[in-house]
Amino acid sequence: MDISSKDLHVAILSSPGMGHLIPVLVLANRLAASHKIKVTVLLVTTGVALPESNLLKLPLDQSLVEFIELPPVDISHLVGPSTQVVTQLCIMVREALPLLHSAIASMDRRPDALFVDPFGTEALPIAAEFNMAKYVYVPSTAWFTALTVYCPVLDKEIQGQFVDQQEHLKIPGCKVVRPEDVVDPMLDRNDQQYNEYIKIGKQIPLFDGILLNTWEELEPKTLQAFKENHILSSLVNFPIYPIGPLTRPIEPAGSDPDLIQWLDKQPNESVIFVSFGSGGMLSAQQIIELAWGLELSQQRFVWVIRPPTKGRVDDAFFNVGNGSDDNPDYLPDGFLTRIRDVGKLVPMWAQQVKILSHPSIGGFMSHCGWNSTLESITSDVPIIAWPLYAEQRLNATLLTKELGVAVRPKVLPTKEVVGREEIEKMVRTIMEGKEGVVMRDNVKKLKIGAMNAHENNGSSYKSMCELVMDIIVRKGDIIGV
Numbered sequence: 515m516d517i518s519s520k521d522l523h524v525a526i527l528s529s530p531g532m533g534h535l536i537p538v539l540v541l542a543n544r545l546a547a548s549h550k551i552k553v554t555v556l557l558v559t560t561g562v563a564l565p566e567s568n569l570l571k572l573p574l575d576q577s578l579v580e581f582i583e584l585p586p587v588d589i590s591h592l593v594g595p596s597t598q599v600v601t602q603l604c605i606m607v608r609e610a611l612p613l614l615h616s617a618i619a620s621m622d623r624r625p626d627a628l629f630v631d632p633f634g635t636e637a638l639p640i641a642a643e644f645n646m647a648k649y650v651y652v653p654s655t656a657w658f659t660a661l662t663v664y665c666p667v668l669d670k671e672i673q674g675q676f677v678d679q680q681e682h683l684k685i686p687g688c689k690v691v692r693p694e695d696v697v698d699p700m701l702d703r704n705d706q707q708y709n710e711y712i713k714i715g716k717q718i719p720l721f722d723g724i725l726l727n728t729w730e731e732l733e734p735k736t737l738q739a740f741k742e743n744h745i746l747s748s749l750v751n752f753p754i755y756p757i758g759p760l761t762r763p764i765e766p767a768g769s770d771p772d773l774i775q776w777l778d779k780q781p782n783e784s785v786i787f788v789s790f791g792s793g794g795m796l797s798a799q800q801i802i803e804l805a806w807g808l809e810l811s812q813q814r815f816v817w818v819i820r821p822p823t824k825g826r827v828d829d830a831f832f833n834v835g836n837g838s839d840d841n842p843d844y845l846p847d848g849f850l851t852r853i854r855d856v857g858k859l860v861p862m863w864a865q866q867v868k869i870l871s872h873p874s875i876g877g878f879m880s881h882c883g884w885n886s887t888l889e890s891i892t893s894d895v896p897i898i899a900w901p902l903y904a905e906q907r908l909n910a911t912l913l914t915k916e917l918g919v920a921v922r923p924k925v926l927p928t929k930e931v932v933g934r935e936e937i938e939k940m941v942r943t944i945m946e947g948k949e950g951v952v953m954r955d956n957v958k959k960l961k962i963g964a965m966n967a968h969e970n971n972g973s974s975y976k977s978m979c980e981l982v983m984d985i986i987v988r989k990g991d992i993i994g995v
């Protein structure tokens with residue numbers, strides 16, 4: 515019996531958070547649409563509504579993509595007010611593992627492979643029990659992944675906090691990491707999220723391969739380092755599948771037709787879009803500086819606005835779906851009247867891809883979540899990099915220092931307030947300065963490279979075919995053909 519991709523069933527486990535679910539849905543779509551694979555997406559839920567009801571309609575081929583929301587997990591007895599997001603995510607998925615087990619056990623057609631995101635690596639024994647091939651899907655860069663799998667080595671080599679190191683962190687074969695760019699879980703080695711992160715780094719290499727939402731031409735050096743086994747030196751031929759960029763399609767006609775009509779009336783590349791992902795929030799003082807900076811720049815803008823955070827900058831991560839903000843009384847006096855003709859505020863959540871891909875958008879002030887970054891690149895839009903949490907400082911450094919498609923503030927926005935003059939300057943730089951023209955040119959070249967990667971002979975297309983072939987071979991081994 516010959517097995518083809520049409521005979522395959524893949525289950526994908528998504529941890530909570532829009533930044534995790536969206537890339538999983540997009541991957542599910544791709545497997546179904548291009549390879550006719552049946553896909554079941556299993557989402558770990560927390561009882562909070564998703565901010566976008568249309569999201570689940572994303573699959574192009576509803577007959578091949580099934581979506582299962584696992585029953586909500588309650589972790590309130592396991593966390594406190596100071597528990598960090600990464601720790602919460604790991605606990606949520608851990609608590610959901612028995613639910614995942616029952617969901618798979620009750621499937622009529624047992625999946626041939628289980629994909630998990632980095633927070634789902636503890637599902638490994640479930641994949642083994644059900645004879646499934648197992649892969650980790652990291653919806654981010656190869657650089658971040660290298661840091662994650664190499665962190666257990668750095669843990670042994672380096673004394674003291676990573677952020678206090680005088681020298682850059684070295685990962686064999688890869689670009690160095692500046693101490694100030696380390697991911698959030700590496701900021702404090704005494705916090706539980708550091709231990710969770712180390713555990714993830716140790717577990718990833720136990721899978722059958724890693725899928726990355728990047729492409730060969732974007733990160734050649736780091737991908738080469740993986741292939742030549744510099745990073746995972748204990749393993750021979752550990753497969754890496756750079757299958758990106760996978761980005762969500764433009765949202766269907768939706769909630770804010772007035773905004774799109776307004777954008778239709780603006781000149782090409784004249785509007786800056788300001789949004790900090792699904793979880794990003796700013797302090798009260800930073801919101802005031804940002805409002806002034808936008809106003810002083812005299813550029814048109816669309817700003818996804820949320821109330822000031824009372825605590826952390828990632829405070830909206832688990833509950834953005836619950837909020838509303840119709841009364842932004844924290845903005846400077848008279849701001850709304852003064853910006854009436856040039857600025858639009860969208861409370862809490864916007865149709866980001868629809869906005870970014872609109873011809874009138876000429877810049878994106880972004881927290882540099884990797885989905886937002888890819889959406890910006892594939893819409894030809896240069897970036898003001900405003901990293902807040904997770905691996906976003908690494909992404910901002912990649913965008914500014916290596917790819918030349920972004921500017922960023924001199925200070926880290928999580929440490930100091932970025933002043934209105936600097937904001938004004940950055941906005942003008944990308945919207946009307948010479949540097950902005952260069953960045954726009956660079957981003958257009960990146961977009962062409964990204965599109966080529968998905969062509970029939972493109973690197974990501976080939977990588978995806980190799981992945982599908984790997985699942986077929988493993989299924990063949992199991993059923994003995």
Ligand SMILES: O=c1ccn([C@@H]2O[C@H](COP(=O)(O)OP(=O)(O)O[C@H]3O[C@H](CO)[C@@H](O)[C@H](O)[C@H]3O)[C@@H](O)[C@H]2O)c(=O)[nH]1
Binds near residue numbers: 531792793818
């Ligand atoms: O108003 C909004 C805000 C966000 N989005 C969408 O939500 C997603 C947000 O994803 P991302 O930009 O990656 O940010 P986060 O939600 O913060 O994502 C988390 O997950 C990413 C993938 O692992 C990491 O790169 C980030 O750092 C991490 O914070 C994107 O598709 C956006 O288009 C909207 O559609 N409307």
